[in-house]
Amino acid sequence: MIKAFLLTSILLGWNYIFAQDAQVLLRQVVDKIELVKDYSANVQITADIPLIKILPSKAKIYFKGPDKFKVVSKGIAILPKQGFTDMNLFLSKPDDYMVVFAGKKMIESVETTLLTVIANESDAEIILVKLWVDASRRLIMASEITTRSSGNVKIDYKYANNKSFDLPSRIKFTVDVKEFKMPKSFSTNPHKTNKSKVNKRKTGTIELLISNYKVNQGIANSFFVK
Amino acid sequence: MLLKNTWNELVKILAKPRSYIGFGALTLLIGIILLAMKADGKSFISFVTASFEQTLSFNGEILNGNLMAFVILQMLIIHVPLLVALVTGDLVSGEAAMGTLRMMATKPISRSAILGSKLLAGAIYTFLLTLWMAFMAYGVGQWMFGVGDLIVLNSDGLVVLPADDIMWRYFYGFGLAFLSLLAVATMSICFSVFSDNSIGPIVSTMAVIILFTIIGSLDVASFVSIQPFLLTTHMASWRSLFEMPVPVDDILSSIYILLFHIIAFAGIAFWRFNKKDINT
Amino acid sequence: MSSNVVSVKNLKKSFKGFEAVKDVSFTVQKNDVFGFLGPNGAGKSTSLRCMLSLIQADAGQIKLFDQDLQRNRSNVLSKIGSIIEKPDFYKYLSAFKNLELLARISGSSVSKSELYDILEFVGLQGREKHKFRTFSHGMKQRLGIAQALMHNPELIILDEPTTGLDPQGIVDIRNLILKLSKEQGKTVILSSHQLAEIELIANRMVIINKGKTIIEGSVNELLNSSNMVVKFQLDDTGRGEKLLAKDFGDIRKLNFSEDELTFEIEKMRIADVVECFVKNNLRIYSVEQKRKLEDYFIKMIEE
DSSP states (O other): OHHHHHHHHHHHHHHHHHHHHHHHHHHHHHHHHTTOOEEEEEEEEEEEOTTEEEOOEEEEEEEETTTEEEEEOSSOEEEESSSSHHHHHHHTOGGGEEEEEEEEEEETTEEEEEEEEEESSTTOSEEEEEEEEETTTTEEEEEEEEETTTEEEEEEEEEOTTOTTOOEEEEEEEEEOTTOBOOGGGOOOTTSOOOOOBOOOOEEEEEEEEEEEEESOOOOGGGGOO | OHHHHHHHHHHHHHHSTTHHHHHHHHHHHHHHHHHHHHHHHHHHHHHHHGGGTTTEEEESOOSSHHHHHHHHHHHHTTTHHHHHHHHHTTTTHHHHHHTHHHHHHTSSSOHHHHHHHHHHHHHHHHHHHHHHHHIIIIIIHHHHHOOOOEEEEETTEEEEEOGGGSHHHHHHHHHHHHHHHHHHHHHHHHHHHTOSSSHHHHHHHHHHHHHHHHHHHOOOHHHHTTGGGOTGGGGGGGGGGGSSSOOHHHHHHHHHHHHHHHHHHHHHHHHHHHHOOOOO | OOSEEEEEEEEEEEETTEEEEEEEEEEEETTOEEEEEOOTTSSHHHHHHHHTTSSOOSEEEEEETTEETTTTHHHHHTTEEEEOSSOOOOTTSBHHHHHHHHHHTSSSOOOHHHHHHHHHHTTOTTOTTSBGGGOOHHHHHHHHHHHHHTTOOSEEEEESTTTTOOHHHHHHHHHHHHHHHHTTOOEEEEEOSOHHHHHHHOSEEEEEETTEEEEEEEHHHHHHTSOEEEEEEESOHHHHHHHHHHHOTTSEEEEEOSSOEEEEEOGGGHHHHHHHHHHTTOOEEEEEEOOHHHHHHHHHHHO
16 A cells, blocks of 8 residues: 555655756747747748649748748749648647646657657647657757647757857658649640549648748748738 | 632632631730739739748749739630631532632632642731731730740649740640640631531531530530640640649640541541532 | 634533533634623533633543643643632732732743733723722722733633623723733634623624523524514504514414514515515504514523
8 A cells, every 4th residue: 555655655756856857948949939939031942832833943931930921922932831830839828738747759869858748728729739859959840730720730959059049940840731632624635535633642841941040130020811 | 729729719808808707806805804803813823822922932023024924825815716716617518609610610620729828828817917916915915914934723723834945835835825826727717618508517616615615624424534735735834844844745645636636627527628529 | 723712522510519610612713703692501601711721620621722731730721811700819918019029920021011901991090099999899800801811812701891891881891801802813712691792792602501502603693594483563453463463473483462573584585574574564663673582592501
């Protein structure tokens, strides 16, 4: 009896300590992210989405915390709807979620800690966020966002060395695309069948190569107004 | 004599008020489309990208001159054949009805030269009409909406073509559109040879186009085997130029089929016109 | 080389089983003003259309200027000017423009000044720039003649050229045809129902009926070899009739009434009839020779 009580206490205590550690780690990550008030950068976008054919395109992205984002491109740029500002906004409100340790994983020879962030509200758009964090550098190496309307988005980050704000030089989004379907009536090629095209692949990727960051330049709010 | 009479035919075409209906109609239609898109083009874009918008966001100037030209070409390529047939369908039968074919046929010009000059003049008229459509759709569209990448909805999905890789597609695209319309013009002239009244060949041409369009869109087993050979199936072949990569073999195959139609209709017309008794 | 400008032999043409032309043959010599006669539906128009390669004959031979029509079509047609049925032009073009278009394909170069001249010649000066649709019937006919003559052809084929013309116009056309033949050495084929006109200006003619040639030859010979039709108006036609029955029993009575005695008789015996009436104290109010060609024509048709 006493043994069971002791074991339970140790486990609960251990969990509490771990939960506290997870929250601390996440807080450290978020604090680092929030050092960047705004930034602009050049980006090359390469999309590999089923039912979409697009060549790599160039654009300029602008961000102002917590949730302002703008893409300026000469041509057409396709970006994922989720994964830019929504995750940051979600993580900036610690009262809206709880976070727990969920294990460790090696990502590109870096040991990362998996933090599972669960929304408190049952009707929140972001239901769950998984973060693989490099604890030593307080950097998110990968994340997975589960949303109510858009399914899952997985994001992989790469960082160039010697960057003071540790902003990613490469972000790769993997999005759910199982709902994409082309209408039959749009068959236009006389040499192909008239059957509707059903997407067989379940995911697509959008890779961003980001360079030439200009951080905390003081971008005005009016810039983001459409 | 062929070239002299071709000049005569062009003089006649340009003197007829109905020849300007096509140009007027195109100007009006394209003008309306451009103004409508200027006013509410965004809802059209939403339709194009609707399938993807839950997961993806499309950034950049989607509503641009290149998209306008594509939309216009797609909308009008079914209707422009009527505007062509209105003039070319009348080239032989109209003269038979008027009695002027009799006057012409007593001159020292061969029947082949008479018909050849009408085919040539009909082709020039069709070319001018296509050129006008290109100017209005592409030229005026660029002027009103500017340049930009072109987003196209195909049966394969969405294709985004970079702005600097589009002009040559339109050049060949309008070329293919001209070839399609030339096939229609030749068909209407062929019908015109068999008739002594003005309206018959024009109505017959449109009836054939409508019928073939319907057959081409039905998923019926007995129609599927003939669909690849129908003229109307290949009238949309210009769209293949806006795929990535461009299916060159498919486009060449469409060109061959259109050329076959042109040669076949012209051949039938020559055969009939040379044997025809001019009784009117 | 023969002097035949036109040689048509055993021409045959059917339309959907109906034989419009069964066996038409005739020749036209250089400088002829040739009358081409026949009732409605005889096959005149069909024959002329065959000669101008508007329709293809089923059988027979057509030679123009000693050349086969089928094999030398362009060369042959460049020497012919014609109006077949009514002259039709482009309603939306002016008179001058219409002529210009046709001149361009007529096989010889016709200058603009020559076109103006020909319009003046046919009486359309001042109307050069008027649209064809504004022309009266007579003006359309004149324009038709203009297009037939503008390239100075050797053979002119006119199908009812005086239709719709006023009396002065008819006289003008008659004089024009005579001028073309006598002064310019042109050959004219004239198809007309105006038999008086044919009689006045044609030197040779052919009559066809039901698709066949009835008779062909010189107008004078054909008409002089036949009987004359005369009409007498007398003070006492009853007595006149009895005298004719007694002394001229072989005449062909055409119309014996209270007002007139019309009969057919040899030309040489008309004087005898006059002498007989005078000797018998009959007063002759008038002696009228009926239109010879008209009667000859009707007679040929009926036979």
